[in-house]
Amino acid sequence: MGRRPCCDKVGLKKGRWTAEEDDRLKKYILANGEGSWRSLPKNAGLLRCGKSCRLRWINYLRADLKRGNITSEEEDVIIKLHASLGNRWSLIASHLPGRTDNEIKNYWNSHLSRQIQTIRRRNDDGDSVIVDVARISLPPRRKGGRGRRRKEEAEGEVEVEVEVEVGREIPSPASGVCGRGCVDDLREEETINKWPEGRHDVGGSETLNYSNDVLEEDEMSLDLDELLTNVEVEWDEDYEDEIHKFNTTGTCGSNTDNVSVAPAGAAEMELGGDCSPISSSSFSLNSPWNWESFAGDIEWDAGENFGGAVAESEAVISWLLS
DNA sequence: AATGCTATCAACCGCGCAGCC
């Protein structure tokens, strides 16, 4: 038996809404409130599918909708949030009062994604690109990313907190030994080599240059704003095809730094490896990170091995970059 | 003026989850 359609499509109107239909829907909802979308069309005397009514109300008729063009400030927010959240339009929309997910999605697809492609191409002409690795402590994305949200999830703000610790020993992923901070159960591990001049070799193929790296020395914690940091990623032409799937893996040598990054309330994730314990003196911790970016369209694949021993890093990468 | 192309965005569609029974 197949899935029951959301409504009986026979005899129902499709396509653009007329002013009269809008008026009817608006009056009905103002009088009776939202909800019961399936029965709403019948009760309101509309020859429309309930879903269509819901969409029309949410995207067009609601009183709290903001009209007019997306402002540059809003655009900025969209870019940053998209880099952080990916195509989670409803979540992005929740940070832009008066804007709908559909509106933002359309705006992204028609304006921003193109702009970003342009910037990317421009950067491809050179050899570097600014990559946004800003991530926030999102609850894990559900399978398929769709479906109704839980009540708490829908009502609550997404908490953004990233914790960075130094001075911890992080066991090798290959050692099978997990001490404090090891994420064996999640198999999330990243390794970054940091060189004295500030260059970070990643996976032996890409280079990260952290500009303004730094954390606050006292508490070593960052909020989202602080986490937004500039990271320049350079790649060899040989890896041009790989830019969509590079990993931050490699091995630590001497003078390396381990940084563990953990989303609030979640199991910790590591940037580190078989390294000596970090000391705050060997890691420059003087200014806030400033991940600035575009690169929402860059995907980081898990499990790709560009050189070092690779631990499963899908969760870290998707958390950092999805 | 006619035609073709492109950009925009409203609306549709299918899927998957939460919640109810």
Added chain:
DNA sequence: CGGCTGCGCGGTTGATAGCAT
């Protein structure tokens, strides 16, 4: 616990407007 229903989500389509030739 399982089935069903309703809702919310993201991807896609298609109508329309605007611009170029």
